Amino acid sequence: MESLERYRRALEGLLGVPATEGNVVELLRDGVEIFPAMLEAIDTAQRTVDLLTFVYWKGQIAEHFAESLCRRARAGVRCRVILDSLGARHVEKDVIASMEDAGVLLHWFRPLVPGNDPGHRTHRKVLICDEQVAFTGGVGIADEWDGSSDEGTGWRETQVRLQGPVVDGLRAAFVDDWMDAEHVLFDDADRFPEQPQDGDTTAMVIRGESEHGWSDGALLRRALLDLAQERVRITTAYLAPDPAMIEALTRAVARGVQVQILHPGPQTDKEIARLAAESVYDDLLAGGVELWEFQPTMLHAKVLTVDRQLSVVGSSNLNTRSLSHDEEVDVVLFDAALTAELDRHTDQDLTRAERVDETWNQRSPARWAPQKLVTLIDHWT
Numbered sequence: 001m002e003s004l005e006r007y008r009r010a011l012e013g014l015l016g017v018p019a020t021e022g023n024v025v026e027l028l029r030d031g032v033e034i035f036p037a038m039l040e041a042i043d044t045a046q047r048t049v050d051l052l053t054f055v056y057w058k059g060q061i062a063e064h065f066a067e068s069l070c071r072r073a074r075a076g077v078r079c080r081v082i083l084d085s086l087g088a089r090h091v092e093k094d095v096i097a098s099m100e101d102a103g104v105l106l107h108w109f110r111p112l113v114p115g116n117d118p119g120h121r122t123h124r125k126v127l128i129c130d131e132q133v134a135f136t137g138g139v140g141i142a143d144e145w146d147g148s149s150d151e152g153t154g155w156r157e158t159q160v161r162l163q164g165p166v167v168d169g170l171r172a173a174f175v176d177d178w179m180d181a182e183h184v185l186f187d188d189a190d191r192f193p194e195q196p197q198d199g200d201t202t203a204m205v206i207r208g209e210s211e212h213g214w215s216d217g218a219l220l221r222r223a224l225l226d227l228a229q230e231r232v233r234i235t236t237a238y239l240a241p242d243p244a245m246i247e248a249l250t251r252a253v254a255r256g257v258q259v260q261i262l263h264p265g266p267q268t269d270k271e272i273a274r275l276a277a278e279s280v281y282d283d284l285l286a287g288g289v290e291l292w293e294f295q296p297t298m299l300h301a302k303v304l305t306v307d308r309q310l311s312v313v314g315s316s317n318l319n320t321r322s323l324s325h326d327e328e329v330d331v332v333l334f335d336a337a338l339t340a341e342l343d344r345h346t347d348q349d350l351t352r353a354e355r356v357d358e359t360w361n362q363r364s365p366a367r368w369a370p371q372k373l374v375t376l377i378d379h380w381t
Helices: 002-015 031-043 060-074 093-102 166-181 216-227 243-254 271-278 281-286 320-325 336-350 365-373
Strands: 020-029 048-053 078-084 105-109 126-129 133-137 158-163 201-208 231-235 258-264 290-294 303-306 310-314 328-334 353-356
Touching: 002 201, 002 216, 002 328, 020 031, 020 166, 020 336, 031 060, 031 126, 031 133, 031 158, 048 060, 048 166, 060 078, 060 093, 078 166, 093 105, 105 166, 126 166, 133 166, 133 310, 133 328, 158 166, 158 310, 158 328, 166 201, 166 328, 201 216, 216 243, 216 303, 216 310, 216 320, 216 328, 231 336, 243 258, 243 281, 258 271, 258 336, 281 290, 303 336, 310 336
Parallel strands: 048 078, 078 105, 231 258, 258 290
Antiparallel strands: 020 158, 020 201, 048 126, 126 133, 133 158, 201 328, 231 303, 290 353, 303 310, 310 328
């Protein structure tokens, strides 16, 4: 408990964000657990539903969410949806039309028109129902996540279901993007209830902003690497840290901290993202960082654990885009039991991963030539 309090006070002092006690947190693994929990929260909402996502693609999952939102809107529930104009550009027009016809209030974040910066997106994934139940993590509203990575039927993902004071921080992340188009800040549907404190978890919400320079998400990771004493484990969908982050990672190793990074292998959804990751392999391996490539399916989870004591789950990847350019949101969980569960998930994932070592350099020119061309490329999903 002393170490948890040390981490908490350090992060509160460095980030200026207070942690809250009494939260209830449920870890959800893969679409087989995530989608039913999210859809149930929408279907049972009585007053409000707020959904913010980067990915909203074609398929049955997209239709299921639209149908649930339409039902609740027709029942008089205020439903607000924010879709990123780039990430959700492939959504079916009929799906959008059905939601708007049912009374869903839908906002496209930073439409791709002249004058809007196409490079600064909202990558946040947030669902809040009745102001008291919230979800965040890395999942997109798409069939690619539907199923179980254990059975090879869906992408590997981690999401959290939250109740308690931490929900207010996720609501703020939603409203922050809602106001990007100067929408009404709140209305009569908002009650701003006193949040119950029925759980045992202390938590903190960190918002990464779409801005030039380092965000609070980057500062959070830098702080945790500097605070760590034993082990840091990072699961990320996209690996492309800048030189300052690479220095922080290798500095932790030099201090005696084991640093493990798990990211996608051959099943990555974008080959260019894998090439970008390979561009930093040499520096990370030289600094003693362990690199692991997940084999069976696309790994899309964003999880960080520190010293078996605290963990971070959210939308941020360990890449420059997430940590410098996009709107992101992460939840810090000061809870050893939850961290142990997330570490067990990582243990299981590592049994299905291959470790990268110095022999990776013995690849053919057909492999390293294109990698050299994307050294400065980062990815946005």
